[in-house]
Amino acid sequence: MSYTTLLTSLENNILTITINRPDKLNALNKDVFTDLNNVVDEIENSAEIRSAIIIGSGSKAFVAGADIAEFSSYNKEQAMALAKRGQDIFFKIENCSKPIVACINGFALGGGLELAMSCHFRLASDNAKFGQPEVNLGLIPGYGGTQRLAQLIGKGRAIELLISANMIDAATALSYGLVNHVTTQEELLSKAIGILTTINSKAPIAVANCIKTANAIFDETKNGFDEEVKAFGNCFETQDMKEGVSAFLEKRKANFTCK
Ligand code: COA
Numbered sequence: 075m076s077y078t079t080l081l082t083s084l085e086n087n088i089l090t091i092t093i094n095r096p097d098k099l100n101a102l103n104k105d106v107f108t109d110l111n112n113v114v115d116e117i118e119n120s121a122e123i124r125s126a127i128i129i130g131s132g133s134k135a136f137v138a139g140a141d142i143a144e145f146s147s148y149n150k151e152q153a154m155a156l157a158k159r160g161q162d163i164f165f166k167i168e169n170c171s172k173p174i175v176a177c178i179n180g181f182a183l184g185g186g187l188e189l190a191m192s193c194h195f196r197l198a199s200d201n202a203k204f205g206q207p208e209v210n211l212g213l214i215p216g217y218g219g220t221q222r223l224a225q226l227i228g229k230g231r232a233i234e235l236l237i238s239a240n241m242i243d244a245a246t247a248l249s250y251g252l253v254n255h256v257t258t259q260e261e262l263l264s265k266a267i268g269i270l271t272t273i274n275s276k277a278p279i280a281v282a283n284c285i286k287t288a289n290a291i292f293d294e295t296k297n298g299f300d301e302e303v304k305a306f307g308n309c310f311e312t313q314d315m316k317e318g319v320s321a322f323l324e325k326r327k328a329n330f331t332c333k
Contacts, residue, residue: 075112075113075116077109077112077113078105078109079093079094079095079103079105079106079109080092080093080094080106080109080110080113081094081131082113082116084122084123086267086271086274087122087123087124087125087274088123088124088125088126088127088267088270088271088274089113089116089117089120089123089125089126089127090126090127090129090263091113091126091127091128091129092129092130092131093106093128093129093130093131093136093137094131095131096130096131096132096134096135098138098141099130099132099134099135099137099138099180099181100130100131100132100135100136100137100138100186101137101138101139101140101141101142101185101186102137102139102140102141102160102185102186102189103140103141103144104144106141107159107160107163110163110167110189111163111166113126114163114166114167114170114174117170117172117174118170118171118172121332123172124172124270124273124274124278125172125173125174125175125270125273125274126172126173126174126175127174127175127176127177127263127266127267127270128174128175128176128177128189128190128193129176129177129179129262129263130178130179130180130186132180133179133180133201133259134180134181135179135180135181135182135186136176136177136178136179136180136181136182136186136190136202137181137182137183137185137186137189137190138181138183138184138186139183139184139185139186139207140156140160140184140185140216140217142211153216156216157216157217160185160188160216160217160218161216161217161218164188164189164192164217164218165192165218167189167192167193168192168193168194168289169285169286169289170194170285171282171285171286172278172281172282173194173195173270173273173281173285174193174194175193175194175195175196175197175266175269175270176189176190176193176195176196176197177196177197177198177199177262177263177266178190178196178197178198178199178202178204178244178253179198179199179201179202179259179262180199180201180202180203181202181203182198182202182203182204182205183203183204183205183206183207183241184205184206184207184208184215184219185215185216185217185219187204187205187206187219187223188206188215188217188218188219188222189217191218191219191222191223191226191252192217192218192222194285195253195254196252196253196254197253197254197255197256197257197262197265197266197269198244198247198248198253198255198256198257198262199244199256199257199258199259199262200244200245200256200257200258200259201244201259202243202244202247202253202256203241203242203243203244204241204242204243204244204247204252205235205239205240205241205242206219206223206235206236206239207239207241208236208239209236209237209238209239210239214236215236219236220232220236221292223235223236225292226250226251226252227250227251227252231250244256255269275330276330277312277314277315277317277318277328277330277332278314278330278332279309279312279314279332279333280309280312280314280315280318283305283306283308283309286301286305287301287302287305290302312333313331313333314328314330314331314332314333317329317330317331318330
């Protein structure tokens with residue numbers, strides 16, 4: 075598929091998605107949201123794609139937030155529609171059955187941090203800066219930031235960041251558990267590719283079930299433990315479970331087929 079605001083490349087079953095508005099520090103406008111919505115469909119529907127990386131173009135920013143110029147004249151209804159659409163697309167990323175990882179290669183501010191937090195996990199380069207600066211604009215985050223930040227780093231740290239608009243650096247983000255790994259800018263993509271190559275060698279249906287069940291912790295309509303029991307049982311109906319167990323017992327490498 076082709077996109078107006080994203081560059082994509084597929085190598086070794088990993089789709090690398092580059093948000094490509096470097097002159098606006100990759101700010102999220104309507105076109106980026108449309109493209110992100112469509113690229114998640116592509117990830118879900120393509121048998122060739124096993125996992126994906128989201129990164130920002132250039133060396134300065136992952137994403138510096140929602141496009142401030144675009145929403146500056148919105149009224150309440152338009153603002154609510156904007157937030158709802160952003161939330162829906164970020165839920166779609168969070169609930170994608172294939173791993174999507176954020177490579178934060180610079181500023182991850184506002185909607186940029188919200189996008190990163192909707193991904194399954196995050197890596198950062200050592201120049202990355204993180205923040206929810208919306209209160210500087212008389213705003214609050216609208217794409218799930220108030221919720222996911224508290225989920226990921228705890229309520230006290232989240233509220234401090236939300237109401238101070240302070241930025242934190244990559245080392246602090248690592249110590250907060252906001253990112254899993256910090257590398258140099260040069261090593262960021264190869265580190266993510268290494269991790270996803272390992273994940274891509276595992277049973278895909280089991281990987282999808284891990285994501286689904288871990289997400290259930292934060293879904294009030296679900297009991298995560300019940301979801302785990304169901305997903306555990308469902309794995310026993312897959313060929314990949316039989317293959318994985320047989321391969322272990324036969325002391326050979328498993329050959330998973332996503333069935
Ligand atoms: N929306 C729209 N445009 C943005 C943007 C955003 N969120 N963030 C950056 N840009 C644009 C700037 O307007 C500028 O465009 P211009 O060259 O046409 O004037 C360009 O990107 C470069 O940004 P600039 O501010 O000149 O870079 P800087 O290095 O001086 O500062 C930041 C970098 C990230 C600190 C600064 O751009 C910033 O504070 N951005 C807004 C962050 C924010 O509030 N995000 C939450 C939005 S809800």
